[in-house]
Structure formats: C-alpha cells, structure tokens
Amino acid sequence: MRKKELARPRKLPTQERSREMFEAILDAAARVFVELGYARATTNKIAAEAGISVGSLYQYFPSKDALAVELLRRYRAKLLAVVGDHLGRVGERGLEAVVRELVDALLRAEGIDPTLQRVLIEQVLRTSARAEVLGFEERLEEVVAERLRAGGTAHRDKDLRVAAFLVVRVVLAIVHAVRVDRTELDTERLRDHVTRMIVRYLAP
Amino acid sequence: MRKKELARPRKLPTQERSREMFEAILDAAARVFVELGYARATTNKIAAEAGISVGSLYQYFPSKDALAVELLRRYRAKLLAVVGDHLGRVGERGLEAVVRELVDALLRAEGIDPTLQRVLIEQVLRTSARAEVLGFEERLEEVVAERLRAGGTAHRDKDLRVAAFLVVRVVLAIVHAVRVDRTELDTERLRDHVTRMIVRYLAP
Amino acid sequence: MRKKELARPRKLPTQERSREMFEAILDAAARVFVELGYARATTNKIAAEAGISVGSLYQYFPSKDALAVELLRRYRAKLLAVVGDHLGRVGERGLEAVVRELVDALLRAEGIDPTLQRVLIEQVLRTSARAEVLGFEERLEEVVAERLRAGGTAHRDKDLRVAAFLVVRVVLAIVHAVRVDRTELDTERLRDHVTRMIVRYLAP
Amino acid sequence: MRKKELARPRKLPTQERSREMFEAILDAAARVFVELGYARATTNKIAAEAGISVGSLYQYFPSKDALAVELLRRYRAKLLAVVGDHLGRVGERGLEAVVRELVDALLRAEGIDPTLQRVLIEQVLRTSARAEVLGFEERLEEVVAERLRAGGTAHRDKDLRVAAFLVVRVVLAIVHAVRVDRTELDTERLRDHVTRMIVRYLAP
DNA sequence: AATGAATGAGTTTTCATTCAT
DNA sequence: GATGAATGAAAACTCATTCAT
Numbered sequence: 001m002r003k004k005e006l007a008r009p010r011k012l013p014t015q016e017r018s019r020e021m022f023e024a025i026l027d028a029a030a031r032v033f034v035e036l037g038y039a040r041a042t043t044n045k046i047a048a049e050a051g052i053s054v055g056s057l058y059q060y061f062p063s064k065d066a067l068a069v070e071l072l073r074r075y076r077a078k079l080l081a082v083v084g085d086h087l088g089r090v091g092e093r094g095l096e097a098v099v100r101e102l103v104d105a106l107l108r109a110e111g112i113d114p115t116l117q118r119v120l121i122e123q124v125l126r127t128s129a130r131a132e133v134l135g136f137e138e139r140l141e142e143v144v145a146e147r148l149r150a151g152g153t154a155h156r157d158k159d160l161r162v163a164a165f166l167v168v169r170v171v172l173a174i175v176h177a178v179r180v181d182r183t184e185l186d187t188e189r190l191r192d193h194v195t196r197m198i199v200r201y202l203a204p
Numbered sequence: 205m206r207k208k209e210l211a212r213p214r215k216l217p218t219q220e221r222s223r224e225m226f227e228a229i230l231d232a233a234a235r236v237f238v239e240l241g242y243a244r245a246t247t248n249k250i251a252a253e254a255g256i257s258v259g260s261l262y263q264y265f266p267s268k269d270a271l272a273v274e275l276l277r278r279y280r281a282k283l284l285a286v287v288g289d290h291l292g293r294v295g296e297r298g299l300e301a302v303v304r305e306l307v308d309a310l311l312r313a314e315g316i317d318p319t320l321q322r323v324l325i326e327q328v329l330r331t332s333a334r335a336e337v338l339g340f341e342e343r344l345e346e347v348v349a350e351r352l353r354a355g356g357t358a359h360r361d362k363d364l365r366v367a368a369f370l371v372v373r374v375v376l377a378i379v380h381a382v383r384v385d386r387t388e389l390d391t392e393r394l395r396d397h398v399t400r401m402i403v404r405y406l407a408p
Numbered sequence: 409m410r411k412k413e414l415a416r417p418r419k420l421p422t423q424e425r426s427r428e429m430f431e432a433i434l435d436a437a438a439r440v441f442v443e444l445g446y447a448r449a450t451t452n453k454i455a456a457e458a459g460i461s462v463g464s465l466y467q468y469f470p471s472k473d474a475l476a477v478e479l480l481r482r483y484r485a486k487l488l489a490v491v492g493d494h495l496g497r498v499g500e501r502g503l504e505a506v507v508r509e510l511v512d513a514l515l516r517a518e519g520i521d522p523t524l525q526r527v528l529i530e531q532v533l534r535t536s537a538r539a540e541v542l543g544f545e546e547r548l549e550e551v552v553a554e555r556l557r558a559g560g561t562a563h564r565d566k567d568l569r570v571a572a573f574l575v576v577r578v579v580l581a582i583v584h585a586v587r588v589d590r591t592e593l594d595t596e597r598l599r600d601h602v603t604r605m606i607v608r609y610l611a612p
Numbered sequence: 613m614r615k616k617e618l619a620r621p622r623k624l625p626t627q628e629r630s631r632e633m634f635e636a637i638l639d640a641a642a643r644v645f646v647e648l649g650y651a652r653a654t655t656n657k658i659a660a661e662a663g664i665s666v667g668s669l670y671q672y673f674p675s676k677d678a679l680a681v682e683l684l685r686r687y688r689a690k691l692l693a694v695v696g697d698h699l700g701r702v703g704e705r706g707l708e709a710v711v712r713e714l715v716d717a718l719l720r721a722e723g724i725d726p727t728l729q730r731v732l733i734e735q736v737l738r739t740s741a742r743a744e745v746l747g748f749e750e751r752l753e754e755v756v757a758e759r760l761r762a763g764g765t766a767h768r769d770k771d772l773r774v775a776a777f778l779v780v781r782v783v784l785a786i787v788h789a790v791r792v793d794r795t796e797l798d799t800e801r802l803r804d805h806v807t808r809m810i811v812r813y814l815a816p
Numbered sequence: 817a818a819t820g821a822a823t824g825a826g827t828t829t830t831c832a833t834t835c836a837t
Numbered sequence: 838g839a840t841g842a843a844t845g846a847a848a849a850c851t852c853a854t855t856c857a858t
Contacts, residue, residue: 446734581782
C-alpha cells in the first residue's frame with residue numbers, strides 16, 4: 001500500500017500494440033482480482049498472468065489502484081450501455097417486454113462479472129474515483145425516472161424517484177445475487193418473476 | 205497477509221472483564237474497518253482505538269481475519285434475529301403489516317451497519333468461514349419459503365423458491381442501498397413502496 | 409518464529425550477478441550467526457551485514473531457517489569432500505599417513521567453521537531438512553566402513569560398523585573441540601596423538 | 613528476548629514446598645526444551661507443563677535464560693559426579709575396568725540427557741554463565757590429567773595434557789553421539805570398543 | 817521500451833516479562 | 838504467594854514501486 005496519486009491509466013494507448021497490451025493487462029488483472037481478491041492480488045502476479053514484466057505493467061498503469069479503477073469503470077460502462085439500450089425501447093416494445101429482455105440480457109451479458117465489482121468496489125471507494133463510482137447508480141436511477149415520467153405512469157415526483165431507486169436496485173441486486181451466489185437457479189423462471197414484480201409494482 | 209488458520213476468536217470470554225475487552229476490541233475494529241477499509245486497517249490501529257495493546261488484541265483474536273469473521277458473524281446473527289422475529293408474526297398481523305414493519309425495523313436497526321458488511325464480506329469470503337457466511341442468505345430464503353408455503357400462496361415448489369430468493373434479496377438490497385448510499389431518501393415512503401412491491405408480487 | 413515450509417533457497421542462482429548476491433548473503437549470514445547466535449541474528453541484521461535490503465534477502469531465501477539450512481548443507485558438503493579426498497588415498501599412502509593428513513586437513517580447512525555448525529545444528533534439526541542433516545554422519549560412517557572392509561582389517565560386520573562409528577565421531581569431535589574451544593593446543597602434537605589413537609585402535 | 617541480568621535462580625529454596633516447585637519447574641523446562649528447542653519453548657508453555665502459572669515460574673527463575681543455565685549446570689554437575697566417582701577407583705580397579713565401567717555408566721546414566729545439552733549450550737554461551745560452561749571440559753581434563761600423571765604412564769607434560777584432552781572429548785563425544793543419534797547401536801560392543809581404543813591409546 | 821532485481825516502509829504476529837487482583 | 842491478563846518491544850516477512858541495465 002503506497003501513496004496513490006492519479007489512479008488513472010498512464011497513457012491513452014494510441015498505437016495498436018499499446019492498446020493490445022493495455023487490454024491484456026486489464027484482462028489479466030480481472031482474472032487475478034476475481035480469483036484472489038484485491039488484497040492478495042499482487043502486481044507481480046498480474047504481470048505474470050499477463051505474460052509481461054512488472055515494469056511494463058507500470059508503463060501502462062501508475063498503481064495497483066489504477067487497475068481496479070479502470071476495471072470498475074469499464075464494468076459500469078458496460079452495464080450502463082446494456083441498460084440504456086433496453087430502456088430506449090420502452091416506447092416501441094412496452095414495459096413488460098423491456099424489463100424481461102433487460103433482465104435476460106443482464107443475466108447473460110458477457111464481460112459483466114458482478115464478482116469483479118464486489119471484489120473491487122471497497123478499494124475503489126478509497127480512491128479519488130469515489131464520486132464517480134458512487135454516482136453510477138444515481139445516474140441509472142435518473143434514466144429510469146425519466147422513462148417512468150415519460151411513460152405517463154401517474155406518480156408524484158417523490159414517488160417517481162423512489163420508484164426509480166427501487167427498480168434499479170432490485171434489478172441490479174437480483175442479477176448480482178444470481179450470478180455470484182446462486183448460479184443454479186432457473187434463469188427463465190427468475191426472469192419472469194422479476195418482470196412480474198417490476199410490472200406489478202409499477203402498475204397504478 | 206499470512207496463512208490463516210481458524211480465524212475464530214481465540215477464547216470465548218466467560219469472565220466479566222474478559223467479555224468487556226472482547227466487546228471493546230470488536231467495537232474498535234468495526235469503527236476502524238468502516239473508516240479505513242479492511243486493507244488499511246491495521247491490528248495496531250485497532251488496538252490503539254480500543255485503548256489496549258496489540259498483544260491483548262491477539263490474546264482474544266488470532267488474526268485480523270478473525271476480527272472480520274466475528275464481526276460479520278454478529279452482523280448476520282442480528283439480521284437473522286430481526287427477520288425471524290417479524291416473520292413469526294405473519295399469521296396474526298398479516299403479510300402486508302409484517303413486511304412494512306420488517307422493512308421499518310431493518311432501516312432503523314441499531315448494531316446493523318451494512319457498510320461494515322460491505323467492507324468485510326470480500327475478506328471473509330477468502331476465509332475458512334466462507335461456507336458459513338455464504339449460507340446465510342440461503343437460510344433466510346428457507347425461512348421465507350416456509351412462510352410462503354404456510355401462507356397458502358398457491359405456487360409450485362420451484363416458484364416458491366424463486367419467490368423466497370427474490371423477496372430476501374430485494375429487501376436486503378434495498379435496506380443496504382438506503383442505509384449506505386441514499387440516506388437522504390424518505391424512509392416512510394420507501395417502506396411503503398417496498399411493501400407494495402412485495403405484496404403485489406406475492407399476490408396470486 | 410513462523411511456521412516454515414520448505415526452508416530451501418528460493419531460486420538457485422544461475423546468473424552471474426545473482427550468484428554473487430546469493431554468496432554475499434550466505435557469507436553475511438554466517439558471520440552474523442556466529443557472532444550473535446541464531447536467536448539474536450535477525451534477517452534485517454543479516455541483510456545489513458550483506459549490504460542489501462531485507463527484501464532482497466527474501467528474494468533469495470524464503471526464511472531465516474532457509475539460510476541456516478543452506479549454510480549447514482554447504483558446511484557438510486565441504487566436510488564430506490575433504491574426508492572423501494583423503495580416504496580415497498588409503499591404498500597408496502597407508503592408513504597412518506592418511507589419518508594424519510586428514511586430521512591435519514580438517515584442523516586447517518578453510519570454509520569449515522565448527523562454530524557455525526554448533527550455532528545452527530539445533531535449529532536445522534527442527535526443520536524439514538532434518539533428515540538430510542541427520543544422515544550426514546551415517547553416510548560418512550558408511551564410507552569409512554567400506555574402507556575398513558576393503559583394508560582387510562578382519563572384523564565381523566557388527567564390529568566394523570561400530571568401528572566406523574567410532575572413528576568418524578572421534579575425528580569429528582576432536583576437530584570440533586580443538587577448533588572451537590582449545591585453539592591453543594599444539595596441533596601437530598594433537599594430530600599425532602589422534603593418528604596414534606586411530607591406528608592403534610584399528611590394529612588387529 | 614529481553615535484557616538479561618543474573619540468569620541465576622531467584623531464591624535458594626529452603627522451604628520444602630518451594631524446593632518441590634523449583635524442581636518441578638526445572639523438570640518441565642527440560643521436557644519442553646528437549647521437545648521444542650530453546651527458541652520455540654516459551655515460558656508460558658513451560659509453566660503450563662509444570663502445572664503452574666507464568667507468574668509463579670518467575671517467582672523462582674528471573675528469566676528464561678536462568679532456566680537454561682540452571683539446567684545445564686545440573687547436567688554438568690551430574691556428569692562431573694559420575695566421572696569423578698569412577699576415576700577415583702583407577703588405583704584399585706585398573707584403567708581398563710574403570711574406562712569400561714565409566715562408559716557403561718555414562719551410556720545409562722539417568723538424568724543425563726545429552727540432547728538437553730545440545731539444545732541449551734548455544735544459548736547459555738550467550739550468558740554470563742559462559743565462562744563456567746566453557747570451563748567444564750577443561751576441569752574434567754585436569755582431573756584426567758592428574759590421574760594419568762599418578763598412573764605413571766610416562767609422558768611429558770604436554771603429551772599428558774593432549775592425552776587428557778583426547779580422552780575426555782572422545783568419551784563425551786561418543787556417549788553424546790550414541791545417546792542422541794544412534795540409540796540402536798549395541799551398547800556392550802560399543803563400550804568394549806571405546807575401552808579398547810582408550811586403553812591402547814594410553815599404552816606406552 | 818522492456819525487464820526484473822532491488823528497495824524498505826509498513827504489516828502482522830510473538831512472547832518474555834510485569835503487576836494488579 | 839499465586840494468578841494470568843496485559844504489555845509492547847522486537848522480529849519475520851510482504852509487496853507496491855523504482856530504476857539500472
């Protein structure tokens with residue numbers, strides 16, 4: 001544990017080879033973090049897993065924290081993309097279909113490993129990236145609130161915000177729980193239940 | 205980071221004086237863990253916070269991990285107690301009232317700090333206490349499933365289990381989220397919404 | 409005092425630079441062990457004596473025990489080499505000359521410090537290298553027994569083994585005692601006496 | 613490891629009970645030292661083995677070192693007594709008989725555990741008792757030299773001293789080696805061989 | 817740019833010894 | 838006197854980070 005500074009990737013990779021290495025390091029870091037947890041994951045192990053030397057790792061990331069931050073940033077970006085994609089279709093597909101498809105997508109999404117988030121979030125919160133990380137769910141809630149408002153589900157504003165909060169947290173929590181702890185559960189049945197829960201909850 | 209062994213409290217305090225010290229150490233540990241995170245919390249800091257020497261700390265807990273494990277054990281025991289208390293009253297009070305009161309209780313419960321859980325859980329999962337910690341939600345789900353079965357809500361068994369899973373995770377997640385990230389939310393309104401969500405979801 | 413594992417050097421140095429450091433650490437360790445004893449010798453002091461950092465020390469040796477083990481291993485290897493060299497010449501030089509020269513050699517041998525052995529042996533006996541260390545004298549005894557058998561000194565097998573045992577232990581003990589406690593003794597006279605003792609003892 | 617001072621028993625036990633406890637502690641210490649070695653033997657373990665509290669142990673011995681010193685003192689005293697007893701009879705019994713009986717006695721002597729000596733000597737040498745411990749063999753040598761002189765074995769003085777040195781060290785080393793490492797050797801045969809070796813060596 | 821040996825501050829942990837009860 | 842909980846100095850060991858090659 002050393003004094004941290006930027007906790008941002010050291011250089012925006014522009015060259016082809018650079019970008020490949022950047023990604024290789026992140027992939028290796030993700031694997032090692034998930035397998036060993038943040039504390040037991042050492043930069044040497046990560047470098048070894050990536051097939052490079054520690055020195056090279058530090059060419060791309062200024063600190064161990066920076067790896068965690070970037071990994072979590074990407075995790076959240078992917079999540080936001082998936083959710084945004086689906087919510088955009090509420091108008092054409094209807095709420096029920098969208099919720100069902102969204103839960104489905106989240107339960108299967110490649111590159112979204114909730115375990116990684118659980119392993120990293122505590123550390124990243126001790127970082128200057130704290131605000132950004134914390135704001136994520138709030139941003140999601142705003143998107144959802146906007147949708148709900150547009151959908152005309154007659155609610156007072158305060159109820160709307162609570163509803164958005166609930167919907168976002170419920171969906172994320174369930175997806176997280178299923179994928180991390182209870183991988184044996186029947187995902188189709190689960191998807192249907194979650195959908196019913198959300199739809200009934202939002203009904204007038 | 206050392207190779208851990210039991211990660212259990214070293215002696216179960218029976219004497220008056222001992223018990224006080226035991227509790228004082230756990231309290232100090234909880235404060236330090238929440239303030240600094242697991243990685244930055246050192247046994248020396250915890251001892252200092254408790255107003256004792258490191259040596260004494262090690263008289264009661266064989267390792268830093270053991271502190272985390274015991275803290276999480278207590279957290280979960282309290283949670284289980286609160287939930288169990290309320291669920292026992294479904295017959296006399298009705299589902300809606302019970303859910304409302306339970307959520308209320310969880311949102312206010314003293315001695316249950318979801319932040320502490322978030323700080324510790326990743327660490328404890330790397331411990332021999334893993335199984336015990338992991339099993340907790342499952343136990344809660346069983347209790348809930350039993351209730352649902354008794355309540356006659358006509359469901360096939362698989363649906364029952366999914367329902368129990370959903371209910372438990374939703375309530376815990378919401379409580380966690382409110383208490384950790386969104387303390388500004390109107391708890392009464394929130395309690396009502398969660399109650400409505402659960403009740404409607406469980407309706408035939 | 410930690411729970412030890414291999415107590416073997418961490419990497420066998422092949423590179424030039426590495427080997428130098430490896431040797432420098434062992435030399436420093438030998439000096440510190442002899443000066444302070446095993447218990448008072450700390451890895452930090454050894455590193456300082458070697459002019460490097462503790463971290464580097466641990467790059468080469470996983471524990472304090474590993475240093476002791478390697479040092480003793482070398483001590484024994486040198487001893488075995490010296491003894492083996494001389495015994496090989498019994499045929500051409502005759503028993504008496506060989507014994508005399510062997511004792512002479514042992515009394516002067518560079519790099520064989522019986523004090524170091526005394527300081528370390530107790531520690532190493534608590535180690536996984538125990539068997540290896542213990543077997544050493546037995547191996548010497550076998551070599552000597554073989555010589556005696558070849559030399560035709562008519563003995564029953566049991567007597568042969570006892571004789572080998574006696575010869576090995578007597579020579580080692582005397583050398584040890586002279587070099588450690590009684591450096592003032594006249595080595596030439598001593599060498600002659602030991603030789604006489606051995607030769608007369610082995611006479612029919 | 614603390615700063616040592618006297619390293620002598622704290623009080624000369626006069627009361628009956630005191631003496632018993634004193635002995636009980638020493639016995640326990642001997643067992644623990646032999647089993648675990650000096651470094652791994654803790655005063656708490658020794659107290660527990662003796663069935664008393666650490667505090668009581670410190671009532672009798674001011675430090676861990678003091679235990680080692682006293683134990684070694686007794687070991688040496690017993691050894692000296694056995695050797696002295698036998699040497700006193702050279703006149704009446706003859707050299708050969710005396711040597712044979714002495715080796716016999718040493719190989720069987722109760723309360724003389726060479727392992728204990730090996731475990732402790734390194735530590736005790738770091739103590740103020742150093743001189744006393746070191747002088748022990750020298751004193752034995754003087755006794756033996758005196759005997760040899762009286763026995764009329766015609767030797768110049770220097771040879772006498774070397775002879776005494778050899779005899780003492782050989783006998784001790786063999787006894788030590790047999791009892792510590794090679795308990796399976798036939799003690800009668802061994803006794804005969806050692807006797808022959810000494811007798812032949814001392815013959816004109 | 818890549819390498820990986822070297823660094824050393826920072827942790828965890830132990831245990832001889834004390835002293836209030 | 839006996840007890841054993843408390844102390845805290847001291848040790849072993851780790852690992853993020855640097856930098857000479």
